[in-house]
Amino acid sequence: MHDRGNAGSRMTEANWRSYVRTNLASQRLVPPLSEEVIEELAAHLHDVYQDALRLGLSLEIAFARANREAADWRRLAKSIRHARKEEDPMSHDAKTLWVPGVSTLVIASLFGMTMTRLLVVLWGQPRATLLVAGPWLCSYFVFGALGAFWSRRVGGARWKRFLSGTFPATLHLATFLAIVVSAVISETRPLAFFARVFVFWVIIPAAALALGTLPFLRNPAAKAVPAAS
Amino acid sequence: MIATLPPKMKRGSAELAILAVLAECPLHGYEIARRIEAQTGGVLRLTLASLYPMLYRLEARGWIAGKWQTQANGRSRRAYRLTTAGRKKLAPLRAEWRLFFKALDRLAGVADA
Numbered sequence: 001m002h003d004r005g006n007a008g009s010r011m012t013e014a015n016w017r018s019y020v021r022t023n024l025a026s027q028r029l030v031p032p033l034s035e036e037v038i039e040e041l042a043a044h045l046h047d048v049y050q051d052a053l054r055l056g057l058s059l060e061i062a063f064a065r066a067n068r069e070a071a072d073w074r075r076l077a078k079s080i081r082h083a084r085k086e087e088d089p090m091s092h093d094a095k096t097l098w099v100p101g102v103s104t105l106v107i108a109s110l111f112g113m114t115m116t117r118l119l120v121v122l123w124g125q126p127r128a129t130l131l132v133a134g135p136w137l138c139s140y141f142v143f144g145a146l147g148a149f150w151s152r153r154v155g156g157a158r159w160k161r162f163l164s165g166t167f168p169a170t171l172h173l174a175t176f177l178a179i180v181v182s183a184v185i186s187e188t189r190p191l192a193f194f195a196r197v198f199v200f201w202v203i204i205p206a207a208a209l210a211l212g213t214l215p216f217l218r219n220p221a222a223k224a225v226p227a228a229s
Numbered sequence: 230m231i232a233t234l235p236p237k238m239k240r241g242s243a244e245l246a247i248l249a250v251l252a253e254c255p256l257h258g259y260e261i262a263r264r265i266e267a268q269t270g271g272v273l274r275l276t277l278a279s280l281y282p283m284l285y286r287l288e289a290r291g292w293i294a295g296k297w298q299t300q301a302n303g304r305s306r307r308a309y310r311l312t313t314a315g316r317k318k319l320a321p322l323r324a325e326w327r328l329f330f331k332a333l334d335r336l337a338g339v340a341d342a
Binding site for chain 2 (some may be wrong): 013036037039040041043044045047048068069070071072075076079080082083084092095096152153154155157
């Protein structure tokens with residue numbers, strides 16, 4: 001469905017958005033394509049149109065030239081829908097945030113359990129806590145880096161890389177909350193105790209994880225995007 | 230696009246073209262199409278209908294990543310960049326196509342003889 005009435009007047013980017021929305025809506029896709037897709041397609045058509053006008057073509061010919069880009073709206077809508085699902089059983093969020101984040105959490109937990117066993121074995125020896133806590137804390141730099149690297153590798157945005165790397169901190173936070181709840185129910189502890197536990201059990205490990213993510217928060221090919229002429 | 234190529238080849242050549250131009254710098258959709266057309270002397274031309282399904286497919290695979298950016302002229306455009314996974318995929322893709330064209334070249338040489 002093409003609205004030929006648009007051809008006679010100068011099209012703005014907002015006009016193109018409405019034009020794309022109307023043409024895609026007429027395909028009755030359930031669920032409809034996202035606003036982000038509509039905006040991107042409209043921007044492309046607007047650029048084609050503007051280039052045509054810059055070449056000195058009339059409004060009608062410029063409109064026709066832009067309109068030719070879409071060719072068949074039904075086919076285009078279906079191709080986009082198909083492309084977004086194809087070869088991607090997982091959503092982008094799952095691939096770039098949940099899988100790297102949860103995997104890092106599992107690996108860090110397994111390592112933590114091993115270190116706890118080691119602490120039990122070494123218990124009673126001088127500096128046993130330091131011998132265990134030192135390498136355990138250092139491992140958090142590595143786990144933070146692992147989560148962020150994994151997410152970046154599959155195209156995760158910067159915030160997703162950060163969250164993937166710091167994901168094991170959620171386990172610490174959950175444990176801390178469990179300690180707080182059990183303490184409230186069964187015993188009275190001074191506030192300083194909770195503050196100390198919070199710093200040593202949540203803040204310091206989270207900071208180590210966050211530091212580990214830093215080298216992977218930069219984009220490898222971050223260059224300026226040229227403006228459309 | 231080259232009308233006579235079978236769909237799989239069309240898709241393969243378009244994938245290579247998109248990854249290759251994005252290896253140079255991040256670009257938005259229209260710029261990708263223009264650059265491919267310019268660099269192939271107009272032989273390979275991607276329209277809106279052929280470009281965006283391909284971009285979304287490559288993004289779903291994690292080879293490219295799109296991000297909205299505001300340009301100097303105030304317009305918002307979704308710029309695509311090659312991810313690490315995409316960069317790794319580009320080298321074998323180039324090698325496959327080089328091999329393919331060498332094979333065709335050898336075949337054409339035999340036919341001409």
